[in-house]
Amino acid sequence: MTRWHVEAVLIDMDGTLLDTxxxxxxxxxxxxxxxxxxxxxxxxxxxxxxxxxxxxxxxxxxxxxxxxxxxxxxxxxxxxxxxxxQAGMPLKRGVIALLDAIEAAGLPKAIVTSSSRSTAAEHLRLARIDHRFDAILTRDDVTRAKPHPDLYLLAANRLQARAQACIAIEDSNPGVAAAHAAGAITLMVPDIVPPTAETRERCSAVLPDLNAVVDLLRRHQAFSMVRPIP
CATH class of the missing domain: 1.10.150 (DNA polymerase; domain 1)
Incomplete structure (x- = not known):
């Protein structure tokens, strides 16, 4: 299986990490x-x-x-x-395993969300994972949000990574369109709405959950090519 050179991981929030x-x-x-x-x-x-x-x-x-x-x-x-x-902020299956694997590999990671900054901060806090990201990019940071690529390009730049060397993990068709347009290696874990045929063509893989994402990244040796700290 082809080795993926990965410099950073960019992750959508709603529907991907949080079951919102x-x-x-x-x-x-x-x-x-x-x-x-x-x-x-x-x-x-x-x-x-x-x-x-x-x-x-x-x-x-x-x-x-x-x-x-x-x-x-x-x-x-x-x-x-x-x-x-009020019952709590639900996490999607495999969230902690994914974050642990990314951190063990020494790769920087960022949230890339269409939510506002205040909503993202509150929801990540409720989920108790707000401290686990190197950057949080929201719709408030760009003029054009998803499905435009601006958020992903900004996130890659914020982490000092090349967009084409970033893994992007999304759950929605507009999110996949944004990540793909930015040039990222795009993975989809569908939530409520299934991928369209066009979305599937834009993805390097469509997977059932985040545990499967971890397995795929390991098979592509994405976690064995740790980027040196600048």
Missing amino acids: EKVYLEASIAALNALGYRDGVVELCHAMIGIPGPDNEHTLRNHFGDNFPLVEVNRLFAEKTIEIL
């Missing part, structure tokens, strides 16, 4: 249903997975019209999200 996409999906549907929106809501909410909040707000206004009660929907969404997360 299901939370967001449930909260979004509940908020819209509470205000009488039902037809096509599930499909619409699925289509917004992996997309930054402001872009989703634009999508909702376009879909439901200018009189759409965005403020009230956002309030209900926030309330439902808090209610669900």
Whole structure:
């Protein structure tokens, strides 16, 4: 198996490390249903997975019209999200094993998320893994968020790595598009929405969970080529 030269690992947050996409999906549907929106809501909410909040707000206004009660929907969404997360911030399967393996290899790692900086900080804190990253890049750090490559390019630069020598781990179609456009070695662990045919072509592998990601990286000897500390 071909050896991958890896200088850094860039990881999406929601749906990849944190099992929050299901939370967001449930909260979004509940908020819209509470205000009488039902037809096509599930499909619409699925289509917004992996997309930054402001872009989703634009999508909702376009879909439901200018009189759409965005403020009230956002309030209900926030309330439902808090209610669900009171039980704790769920991690995806294999998160700790992945982070341990990256650290054992001496590779830098960064969060690359479409969430805001405040949301990312709070959710990583709740999950008790906020201290395990060398950098946290959010939609607040760029003008164009995913599916554009800007966040991934900035993350690679922040870690002093070449984008094409970075492993990018994503769960969504827009996230894969962003990582691939940046030139990263892109791996997908699908969450709620399955990969499209185009997404599969952009990925070096589509895997069932993060434990499988660790196994694949070991087979490609990605953890045996530790980048010297500058």
